[in-house]
Amino acid sequence: MAYGYDAHPALRRWLLELAADYRVLVPAEKGGNRIFQEVGTTDALVFGLAQDRTVLPAKKAFLPPEEMLFEFSAGRILPAMPLDDTIVFGLHVCELSADRLLTANMTHDRPDFHYLVRRNGGIIAGVSCRRTSGCFCEKTGHDQIVPGDFDLFLDLDGCPGWDSAGTGEQCGGGAKTSVAQPRLIAGSAAGRKLAASAPFPLENATGAIRAPVAAASSKTWPLDELPARIRDSFGATIWDDLAARCLGCGNCTIVCPLCYCFYTRDETGLAPETGRRLRLWDSCQLLAFARVAGGHNFRESRSERIWYRFSHKFMRMQETLGHAGCSGCGACFHFCPANIDPQQVIADVLEVTDSA
Ligand code: SF4
Ligand code: SF4
DSSP: OGGGGGGOHHHHHHHHHHHSSSSSEEEEETTTEEEETTSSSSOOOOBBBSSSSSSSOOOGGTSSSEEEEEEEEEEEEOOOOOOOOEEEEEEEHHHHHHHHHHHHHHHHHSOOOOHHHHHHHHHHEEEEEOOOOOHHHHHHHHHHETTSOOOOESSSSTTBBBBBTTOOOOOGGGGOOOSSSSSSEEOOOHHHHHHHSSSSEEEEOSEEEEEOOOTTOOOOOOTTTTTHHHHTTTTOOOHHHHHHOOOOOOOHSSSSOOOOEEEEEEEEESSSTEEEEEEEEEEETTTTGGBBSSSSSTSHHHHHHHHHHHHHHIIHHHHSSSSOOOOOOOOHHTOOOOOOOOOHHHHHHHHHOOOO
């Protein structure tokens, strides 16, 4: 598999140097997929920075699929301290936007200690986006990032989507300009410090970075209206139709950069009075997710579970945080065995509530 510019030798050398002091994750090829992998674990790592989406999103760096929260022994609790020295390299605009919203989510009510230690100590670096099949960030309002949403941004191809003049000019298609080599844009003091050893020219961020222009047929969604529309659609047959197709596998939530549900499991050790508590990713699409003590299930039917997923993203997160809980990355559609496309679901919601 050819990765072109991503294999830039100077970039590779720099990331390997950084890996001596940090845990550096980059999208890299494995078995035909892109996966965030640790630089330095193998010399043969094939970078795929500006390519198609990864299987698991970058959230796994700060909210691991499985982690220990604490151990206990003889009546004493020993908290597990998360690592806080991770650099995640190669996030697209929608992924950086999702990272900002996920962090807001993990902070706004009861701050999640383990997530925040990792995230606050982490460094994230974006990379030019060439758009991925099935993505739609312009519809969800996640097609733009500002300094502070990233520490560094690697502009691979001189795209005027780097809107430093604040003109609103966008990149993509034939609008691309050519540059002799990549350049780095610093969006924070930590990013600037890290870039001191980088082999590329460095600029300070002063404006928004936008995703490339979407296809002409793409229309934005009425995000402010969506909470009411989703609420009104409860019980509509569109959810039953989706339930007839959905396998209830949970893939859609696992690959989503903005899903964060988890469950905890206590494991006792072989020695008396010892054990540990783990936190593991969960999915609202699984039957057991809303089952409580006594066996009652608040969302017994698959149609209720699918409606719940969309209501969380387009109703509750929109109302509480002012942004849709969907970045428009298209990963859930790409990895869904039933080809359930959130763009079609929202189109159906708009249609059914238009005629209500
Ligand atoms: S990935 Fe598709 S089939 Fe699986 S739970 Fe999600 S919507 Fe249903
Ligand atoms: S709901 Fe689907 S398209 Fe939206 S952020 Fe999650 S995985 Fe991406």
